[in-house]
Amino acid sequence: MTGRPVRHESLSYEQQRDRFAADMPAEFATLLADLDRVIASGVEDRTTRTVETVTGRPPRSFADFAEAHAASFVGH
Numbered sequence: 001m002t003g004r005p006v007r008h009e010s011l012s013y014e015q016q017r018d019r020f021a022a023d024m025p026a027e028f029a030t031l032l033a034d035l036d037r038v039i040a041s042g043v044e045d046r047t048t049r050t051v052e053t054v055t056g057r058p059p060r061s062f063a064d065f066a067e068a069h070a071a072s073f074v075g076h
Contacts, residue, residue: 013037 020029
């Protein structure tokens with residue numbers, strides 16, 4: 001914990017690509033921006049059995065996890 005506020009800033013595809021490209025090759029920046037766009041479209045919005053296979057506990061969505069542990073995120 002740094003004690004500093006965190007602010008989310010939505011970027012367009014082009015803004016994100018250009019921001020990435022400031023620190024890496026343009027082709028890789030484009031790939032990462034494309035990947036983010038695909039993920040944001042919901043392609044990875046799924047729950048698999050991998051967690052249960054590894055931990056023995058049933059899988060759940062991030063929303064369910066966050067709701068169950070909401071008190072842990074307050075006041076830090």
